[in-house]
Amino acid sequence: MGLVEVIDLETGQPVAPGEIGTMVVTPYYPFRECMPVFRYDTRDVVRRLPAEPLTCDLAGIPGTSRILSKADQLLHVGTQVVTLRQLVEVIEALPSQPWPARFSAHANDGAIDLVLMEAALRGSSPEGIERRFREAGLPVRLRESAPVDAETSLRPVRADLVETTFAARRD
DSSP states (O other): EEEEEEEEEEEEOOTTTTEEEEEEEOOTTTHHHHHHOOOOOEEEEEEBBBOOOSSSSSTTOBBBOOOOOEGGOOEEETTEEOOOHHHHHHHHHTOOOOSOOOOEEEETTTEEEEEEEEGGGSSSSSHHHHHHHHHHHOEEEEEEEOOOOGGGSSSSSSOOOOOOSOOOOOO
C-alpha cells in the first residue's frame, strides 16, 4: 500500500539497522489515484531493526521497534539521545506502578531533570528512583514531586500504545 522508510533526524537519509529515525510513509495505489504523491513524515521516532531475510508479504517494509517518541520530544544529554519510551518504561516499573506515566523532563547540564507525581514516589526513596534510572543507563536527577492537584501541568505521555488489531483476543 505504500513505501515506509526510516530516515535520519538530521540528514533525511535512510538509517542503518539499529539506528533511530523518523518514520516516513509514501502511499501507493489506490490513494495515489485520488491525491498527489506526498511523503508523510510522521515524526514518530522508531529504531530500525536488523535486516533479516523475510519471506512474508511485508518483507519490503523495514522492521521497526515500537514508537519511541516524537522527534521534538527527544532529550539530548551529552552525546546520548533519550526517548520518552525509555523514561516511561522506568517510571511505570516503579513499585507504585504509576500508570499512565505523568512527568516533566528536561535535559540540563549533562543529566535529565525529572519531576514526578507524588503518587509515583510511594514505596521508593528519591535515591532509589534515581538508581533505577542509572541502571537503565539514564542520567536522571529527581527534582521534586508534583502534588495531585498539579497533575494537569505534567505531560500525559502515551508512548505505550500497542497495535492489537491483529492480535488474538484475550478472554
